Amino acid sequence: MSKRNKSVREAALEVIEAVEKNQSYSNLLLNHVIEKNELPKKDIGLLTELTYGTIQRKLTLDFYLAPFIKGKLDDWVRHLLRLSLYQLVYLDRIPDRAVFYEAVEIAKKRGHKGISGLVNGVLRSVQRKGLPSLESIQDPVERVSIETSHPYWLVKRWVDQFGLEKTREMCETNLIAPKQTARVNRTKVSREELVQSLLEDGTEVKESPIVPEAIQSLRGNLAKTKAYESGQLSIQDESSMLVSYALQLNHDMKVLDACAAPGGKTTHIGEKLSGTGEVHALDLHKHKVKLIDENAKRLDLSNIQTYALDSRKAGELFEKESFDRILVDAPCSGLGVLRRKPDIKYSKRESDLNSLQKIQLEILSAVAPLLKKDGLLVYSTCTVDQNENEGTVSAFISDHPEFETCPLEGLPESITPFINQNSLQIFPQDFGGDGFYIACFKKK
Known part of the structure; x- marks a missing residue:
């Protein structure tokens, strides 16, 4: 489609629909739509704001719309109403009349006269009668869920793990766009x-x-x-930069990065070794390994070698006790990066978190024999979930008596207040970085 016949709001609607329908990642789709429609620079900011904002606030918007909608709606009509209401409620620089006009135009273009009348009617009713009050929600967990648009099961799980106040703070922070x-x-x-x-x-x-x-x-x-x-x-996010510190690197070390793509931590390790030593980076997917290679080349790092390999098979490639340091930045639920990928919170299920722990432990067990005696193994995730973090650490230790957890040393001074003995849990509200977990093991 040419850029002239697709408005920013239509483009936003297209991304929102695709995210919901195909469970695609909003950040990847957004880039695709920007390129495909050759959007002018001034529109890219608005498109990003509309897309992320509408997805980010979905449950709140549905709560506001509920009293005004009778009967079943086509998915795209519901998305259009959410998108329009998001602008009315959260964006003060867009005049209401522009929102109404665009919504009705899109509805006419995509549906029939009855649909454009319905969209217009719902939005006018909201404007006339005002939004239903969030104060009416009695259950405190449900109120946090609706106010901050996080699924009920997730808020409940976090409240059980961290208490109501910390959970509320985290959910509120997750609504704020992260700084680059x-x-x-x-x-x-x-x-x-x-x-x-x-x-x-x-x-x-x-x-x-x-x-x-x-x-x-x-x-x-x-x-x-x-x-x-x-x-x-x-x-790279500041939280994720802390991993290379936790590895306590010295020149000439041989390091294994077991789950390396897209290579942010791999290349950081390469830089910290100042061009000495060896960094061996594994990832399951060829196209992702290519990203690591491209990054290493751009940064002029010659101490990085990559392999397209399932890290659970690392023992087939490397000798036992051949690495000074091993990093397992494990596949996880990603619940620490909801500000960047708001769609994750709706697509995850509680059962997913338990099946992830199984994979995390398999990877740790597979690479454990490759570490030299007195070597360090660092485990990290971009989640805040206790089961995936502390749960995985204690399960690994009980299965591997030759390992012990060891103090996190060498981290920047600013991080000291967040260290809890041998592990570090960063919350998004701590300093505006991603939610992140790091633990360190030593081979006895």
Whole structure:
């Protein structure tokens, strides 16, 4: 479709529908729609806001719409109503009349006269009568669920694990768009030099108070800069940068990254080794391994070797006790990154979390024999779930008496308050990074 006959709201509707129907990731679809419709720069921000915002607030929007909808609606009509109501409730710079006009035009184009009348009628009723009150929800867990648009089972699970207040804070933080952060490739440039050259190029950034080699973007997309192209920086969340610290790396070490794609942590390890040593990176999928290779090449790192391999078969490729350090950044539910991938919270089921633990333990058990005596094995996830985190750690220790948990050392000072003996659980509300978990084991 040409860009002239598709409005931003139509494009947003297309992404929202596809996310719901195909359980596709919103971030990937969004990029595809932007490229396909050749959207002008000024529209990309609005499209992103409309898509993420509508998906992010789905349960709240449904609660608001419920009194005004009678009978069954086609899925696309419901999506259109959510999208329109999102603008009316949460975006103050779009005039109501523009929202009504666009909604009715899209309904006419896609449906028949009756549908455009229905859409217009529902939105006008909401405007006239006002939104139903969230105060009417008595059950505190349900209220957090509807107010922050997280499924009831998930809020309940978190309340059982962390208490109501911490859960509410986390759910509220999950609604805020994350800031873009990047890691400076210190084998090429210092943080001060990079900040200076980015400012001169018109990208507004500041040094991260959390991680010594991180910067935070205040304005502009760091992935579109000359500095990115020339390998001076990588886009990475601050929480995820902590993993390389936990590995306590020294020059010339041999490191295994067992679940490596797209290579953010792999390349960070390569940088921390300052071009010495060896980093062996595994991933199940060929196309993802290609991403690691591309990243390593862009950053000029020659100490990284990649393999398309299921890490549960790592023993077929490597000798026993051949690595100084092993990282298992395990496949997980991703419940720590709901700000970036809001669709995850609706597609996950409680049973998924339990089946993931089985895979996490299989990977840990498969790579454990490859670690040298006195070597360190670091386990990390981008989730906040206790079963996937502490649960997996204690199950691994009880199955592997040759391992013990050991203190997390060498992390940036800013992180000390969050360390709990031998593990680290970062919540999104702690410093605005992703929810993340890190634990460290030593081979006796």
